Structures are given as C-alpha cells and as structure tokens.
Amino acid sequence: MNKSLKQKEKWYWIVVAAIELVLFISSSMTYKQQTSVPFLERHLGSSKPMLGFFNQIGFNYGGKFQSIKNDGYYNFVEFFIRKGAHFGTYFLLGLFLCLALYTYFYKNNFLKIFVPWMAATGLAAFDEFHQGLTGGRSPLVADVILDSFGALVAILITVLVVFLIKKHNKKRHPFSMEY
Secondary structure, rough: HHHHHHHHHHHHHHHHHHHHHHHHHHHHOOHHHHHHHHHHHHHHHOOOOOOOHHHOEEEEEEEEEEHHHHHOOHHHHHHHHHHHHHHHHHHHHHHHHHHHHHHHHOOOHHHHHHHHHHHHHHHHHHHHHHHHHHHOOOOHEEEEEEEHHHHHHHHHHHHHHHHHHHHHHHOOOOOOOOO
C-alpha cells in the first residue's frame, strides 16, 4: 500500500495545489462577486423550500446570530451553502494532504494525522487572512475552526481506510513485504 501511495504522491500534490489555487482565487473575490443569493432568488422563487424547518433554527456563528429572522431566507440558505463549501473544500484538502504526506510518516501514526491537519489549519488561517485583504469580506476565526475540522475529519477517515486496506491486504498476502 505504501508503494502504491508513493507512486501516486505527485498526483496528490497536484490536487493539493489545485485546491489551494481555487481557495486563493475564491478568497480574492468580493462578497458581491461570490454571492449566490441572486441565483437562489431566481431558481427558488417564492417557493422557499424547508422554510418551516429553517424558521426553527437560530445559532451564533462568528459573533453573529444566524437566523431567517435576522438574515432573510435566501441569505440564511446561502450561509449553509458557504459553510458547507468551507467544510467540503478543506475536507478534500485534508484528504489529499494526508495522502501526499502519508509515506513520509508511515511509521508514526501521530504524525500521519498531526502534520497534514496542522498544514491544512495553517492554510485555512492564511486563506482567512488573505480574505481579510479583499474588499467587502471579513476573516473569521470560526471559519478557520470549521475548515480545520473538515480537514481533520478527512484525515481521520483516510488513515482509518488506509489502515483497513493494509490489514485486508496482509491477510490476503501474509508474506509480502510491500505492506
């Protein structure tokens, strides 16, 4: 398994670089350039799916109370889309950082998790700083935490899956030295 990961390592680094490029471009855009509210208004119209459910939800995020009452339906839905994008993008970044770095730390389970997680968290902090330099955007520590959590979830899943694959392969090929 480590041999297979080593052979694909450059591709994992290319995906990491591509994700970072997308994040850099995204954080360079103003909120007005990036908002999905007009799209939601156009495509959801007045139907407002799940309005009753969303009306019951309210919580603090980044020092602001998020609710339909405070933000309006479309902005509230957009909030979930944007935060889902944060989590999902850093989930992918964590996954590919873990795979790219896996063979370097194959003997140390702590470092297999810690190094890619800290790298992703550092990149999240830099991305929020960069976003703060963009007009109409504000960096949030809460977003760095969300990004970091997304990366950690992916890294933990990746380490578990690789472990299970290695364990399965050892049972099938008990005398192989590749694993």
